[in-house]
Amino acid sequence: MLPYCRIAFSMDWKTLDAEVLVEAGAKSALSQRDPLREDLFPDKDEAKALLATCAEAIDALQDRLYAEQKRSLLVILQGIDTSGKDGTVRGVFNACGPLGVNVTAFGQPNELELKHDYLWRVHQATPRRGLIAIFNRSHYEDVLVVKVKGLAPAAAIERRYAQINAFEHHLTENGVTIVKFMLHISKDEQRKRLQKRLDDPAKHWKFNPGDLEDRALWDDFAAAYETVLDRCSTEHAPWRVIPADKKWRRNAIIASVVRGVLEEMDPQYPAMSWKPEDFAIE
Numbered sequence: 001m002l003p004y005c006r007i008a009f010s011m012d013w014k015t016l017d018a019e020v021l022v023e024a025g026a027k028s029a030l031s032q033r034d035p036l037r038e039d040l041f042p043d044k045d046e047a048k049a050l051l052a053t054c055a056e057a058i059d060a061l062q063d064r065l066y067a068e069q070k071r072s073l074l075v076i077l078q079g080i081d082t083s084g085k086d087g088t089v090r091g092v093f094n095a096c097g098p099l100g101v102n103v104t105a106f107g108q109p110n111e112l113e114l115k116h117d118y119l120w121r122v123h124q125a126t127p128r129r130g131l132i133a134i135f136n137r138s139h140y141e142d143v144l145v146v147k148v149k150g151l152a153p154a155a156a157i158e159r160r161y162a163q164i165n166a167f168e169h170h171l172t173e174n175g176v177t178i179v180k181f182m183l184h185i186s187k188d189e190q191r192k193r194l195q196k197r198l199d200d201p202a203k204h205w206k207f208n209p210g211d212l213e214d215r216a217l218w219d220d221f222a223a224a225y226e227t228v229l230d231r232c233s234t235e236h237a238p239w240r241v242i243p244a245d246k247k248w249r250r251n252a253i254i255a256s257v258v259r260g261v262l263e264e265m266d267p268q269y270p271a272m273s274w275k276p277e278d279f280a281i282e
């Protein structure tokens, strides 16, 4: 086995993390990042086994986070249509107790949301102490689709990068750890996944003709993503670009990173003012 295989399977998550992290202030070079990264997890069965181990560990850590009631974790998932945001939620967090995890999907803002600033709806969905919140899309749509389709004035969009960095800094200074994953797939992989949605009747409901309009804007979305990664990967809330052409590899990497981040947070069960031996249950 090659040395890089051992990186993944020895669970040295920091080494793995360095492969996907966008350093604060560094250029993301998105177009040069391989959406496949066969070197990271060459073996599907081993990646799946690691995912299962990490999912269990995430559940145990979430239990401690919930009991501690002091801090929270916000996981942000971004990626173009079919990049696997839903599949990541299902694959990585399926071992967690539903009470401890909130998932919010951000679609087109409704009438009320449009009457507020773009961060209003987002702030309300941030996790309270003890919880993990997962964003399926997020405030980044306001510098992605909104930019690509010109849904807000360019000058307003330009100001948002700094506003987002300040917002996220505010959250992290108030007990929210933020982990951001960009699910990076190739244009060819998206074609295959869209085709599957047409071929499989059970997937028809997932097909949205509007996805083809967005696909036609592939290069514009890629440029908008690159700007996000370059400008909003910060010390307090860094971006990770996840090779996502293979679902099992994507899940194994994300689960490893989430587990690593939670282990670093090291949530503790609270000390009790009583001792078990003080009680006798009849």
Ligand code: ADP
Pocket (backbone or CB within 6 Å): 081, 106, 107, 108, 109, 136, 137, 141, 142, 145, 146, 151, 208
């Ligand atoms: P998904 O494609 O994530 O499975 P939907 O089919 O509900 O879910 O699509 C959500 C759509 O909402 C996406 O096309 C996304 O670009 C759009 N969207 C999300 N946030 C915004 C926003 N702030 N402004 C405009 N469109 C948005």
